[in-house]
Amino acid sequence: MKSQDVRIWEIRRNKSSKRPSYEVRWKVAGKPLSKTFRTKALADSFRSGLVKASRAGEGFDTDTGLPDSLTEAAPSSTWFAFAKKYVEMKWPHAAPNSRDSMNETLAAVTAVLTADRSGRPSGAVLRRALRGWAFVLATPDEESEIPKEIANALAWVGKASLPLADLKQPATMRRALDGITLKLDGSPAAAETVRRKRAVLSNVMRYAVELGELPENPMAAVQWQPPKIAKQVDRRVVLNPRQARELLTALSYVGLYSRARGRRMVALFACMYYGGLRPAEAVGLRAQDCELPDKGWGLLHLHRTRPTAGKRWTGTGEVHDDRGLKNRSREEVRSVPIPPRLVTILREHQEEFGKADDGRLFRNERGGVLGSSSYSRTWEEARALALTPEQVASPLAGTPYDLRHAALSSWLNAGVDPTEVAERAGNSVDVLLSRYAKCLDGRQELANRRVEALLGNEDGEDGGDEG
Incomplete structure (x- = not known):
């Protein structure tokens, strides 16, 4: 049954509960009704709907107290x-x-x-x-x-x-x-x-x-807390320059007598360490994206990534997605300067292994996109060759992505301006510093020296004469 005999009161705050709530009260054909909301904004919205329906002359259901315009749609069955x-x-x-x-x-x-x-x-x-x-x-x-x-x-x-x-x-x-x-x-x-x-x-x-x-x-x-996420990079995973060089050398021996599997990937991992590239960025790198001069620094123009996704999810029948850079529009380009050592490695790689039909520098034996499972297995074998048993059992360089962590933290430790590091890495400065704060060596020692200089040393703390 419908009725237009409606009276609506102002919102009332409910202070009796630990968390304040807000109550909307109204009458339909003399029947008192109310509804409680967690926030005042929700209560205001509901009350406004009641007032609007009443002014429009809508009939209110005497059982539910609601006009048709506010009657909830029947939910999906399940x-x-x-x-x-x-x-x-x-x-x-x-x-x-x-x-x-x-x-x-x-x-x-x-x-x-x-x-x-x-x-x-x-x-x-x-x-x-x-x-x-x-x-x-x-x-x-x-x-x-x-x-x-x-x-x-x-x-x-x-x-x-x-x-x-x-x-x-x-x-x-x-x-x-x-x-x-x-x-x-x-x-x-x-x-x-x-x-x-x-x-x-x-x-x-x-x-x-x-x-x-x-x-x-x-x-x-619901007062539900998800598990806390470690936002900072574990400094134990970060390689020093000597260890990085030894691992890149060890890669050349992986599968030495079986299709030179590791040697084909040396330049891939070198891009992650010397250029700070993400693995999917390195996999998608093409020859036409590289400026590799005979001498001096080179430049990589990054704009494509090839992350592993799976045929079920791409919808194209391919295992790898083909997309733009992380958190950027598809056509945006990030230019990364690379040191002479990486320029030489990339030039030698092209001379020995060539490139795929679409210009990709890194490919599997069949010419396809290099899969994450393939280069991860090769990385594990290189770790076993280059590191001590204790280091192999540790988190040190546990994944290929740790090469990027080593690159960014070493640039920051070398005193490169964080804004420049963030630009090369494709991160914001805030994210960069929050993630790599624990990987910056020497900061505590520097701070100690500055505090000591401020306070003076024990032999001459004061310098003033007693009166």
């Missing part, structure tokens, strides 16, 4: 159904690695937002169904018949999935957040992975609010 709708919206515009992250997050949350229903598939089958099928938009060429056990698992998820509206309950929202702290096999996820998943989940919730499926983002009502 979390699973809405998650698939989100993927359909996001997939066409997302980068391959973003698609992978989205799939990983939605699979983790879906696995925990299910009711206790008979017929639950095994963990292995459920993981395959969610990661491999549920949240992947295949191209027509990739479509294939779903295996029966996968189809059965997805049918079970469709029936057991909790209603999306349940996420308005803090306990259910916390259940979803706890789910992103684990991998699908139940083992703990890394702190950086949890942070990334939380960002995806928050975006899903905002999309639900945008479509009117939820009144507000339910994550805001």
Whole structure:
């Protein structure tokens, strides 16, 4: 039944709870109604809607107390159904690695937002169904018949999935957040992975609010803290110049009698150390992007990266994505000066190994894009040749990316202006200094000398005469 007998009061602040809230009160046909909001802005918005509907002459439902314009749309039947709708919206515009992250997050949350229903598939089958099928938009060429056990698992998820509206309950929202702290096999996820998943989940919730499926983002009502992320580079991973040279030499001996596998990659790793390039930037480097004079410093003009993504996520049938520089527009170029030593290494590499059809300097034996798994295995073998057993067991240069860490920290230690280092590295100055603060040697000793000079030494602290 509808009524236009409506009275609306001013917002009242509720001070009785530990966290203040705001209450909107109104009457419809003499029936008192109220609704509490976490912030005054939300309460104002809801009250404004009531006032607007009343002035427009809308009838208010005597049961719910709401006009048609404020009646919540019926939510998607389940979390699973809405998650698939989100993927359909996001997939066409997302980068391959973003698609992978989205799939990983939605699979983790879906696995925990299910009711206790008979017929639950095994963990292995459920993981395959969610990661491999549920949240992947295949191209027509990739479509294939779903295996029966996968189809059965997805049918079970469709029936057991909790209603999306349940996420308005803090306990259910916390259940979803706890789910992103684990991998699908139940083992703990890394702190950086949890942070990334939380960002995806928050975006899903905002999309639900945008479509009117939820009144507000339910994550805001849960006091949940993600694991802390180490923002600073561990100084133990940073090579000194001698160690870096020894590792580059050791690379030339990896696979020496088997297609010169390591020698083909010496220049790749040299770009990371002497030029501070990210691995994906080095992999995408082309001959036409390099200025390599006979003498003196050279210049690399970076504008393409080739990160490993996987055929499932690129949508092109290729394992590697082809994109612009990190955090920059696709056409933006970053020019990096390189020392004569790297100029010589790159010139020698081109003379011995040539280049790919598209100008790439680094390629596998078949001419394809060099994969991260391939150069990571080669790096591990070089570490075993160049480092002591104790160093091999330590974090020292544990990954190829640590060559970039060594480059940037050594430039800063050498006194290069942080603004120039940040420009060459493709970082902001704030990010650069916060990440490499622990890798700057000698600062404590310098500070001690300055304090000592300020205070004076013990033999002549005062210099003044007693009266």
